[in-house]
Amino acid sequence: MSDVTMIPSTLPLSAQRVIKRALNLLEKYQRNPGEQFLTTRFTKIWLQLRLARQEREIFMALYLDNQNRLLEHKMLFLGTINNTEVHPREVVKSALRHNAAAVILAHNHPSGVTDASKADRTITDRIVNALNLVEVRVLDHFIIGDGDTLSFAEMGWL
Numbered sequence: 537m538s539d540v541t542m543i544p545s546t547l548p549l550s551a552q553r554v555i556k557r558a559l560n561l562l563e564k565y566q567r568n569p570g571e572q573f574l575t576t577r578f579t580k581i582w583l584q585l586r587l588a589r590q591e592r593e594i595f596m597a598l599y600l601d602n603q604n605r606l607l608e609h610k611m612l613f614l615g616t617i618n619n620t621e622v623h624p625r626e627v628v629k630s631a632l633r634h635n636a637a638a639v640i641l642a643h644n645h646p647s648g649v650t651d652a653s654k655a656d657r658t659i660t661d662r663i664v665n666a667l668n669l670v671e672v673r674v675l676d677h678f679i680i681g682d683g684d685t686l687s688f689a690e691m692g693w694l
Contacts (some may be wrong), residue, residue: 596641
């Protein structure tokens with residue numbers, strides 16, 4: 537899946553090309569046979585490249601196999617400058633479609649501030665509960681800001 541449309545169009549063309557090449561290399565590295573989806577630090581960088589400095593909120597999921605290898609990543613919901621309507625049912629359907637054993641959730645805050653709202657925490661709990669019913673683990677939920685990333689797992693919320 538190509539995320540070219542998620543590269544900020546406000547960047548110079550040369551920067552957009554560099555970011556696209558970097559994303560392609562990261563994705564290729566992630567898909568090496570036997571290569572697990574790496575550390576929280578690596579995941580944060582990977583997501584920052586895709587979601588930071590977007591004009592609108594984007595909610596995405598990374599689908600992983602039993603060894604936490606990346607199967608696919610998908611933008612599930614596109615919102616406004618400060619809100620995205622997320623439906624747990626659609627997250628479950630997509631996880632099953634990709635035959636995922638685990639997922640990593642992520643969304644950006646166009647404001648650049650990574651504070652988790654009550655709505656962020658509530659929807660995460662609803663998604664975790666829905667995915668538990670079909671035995672898909674939620675490993676983390678990241679909120680991407682400008683240069684900062686919040687991890688629900690690191691905060692002890694998952």
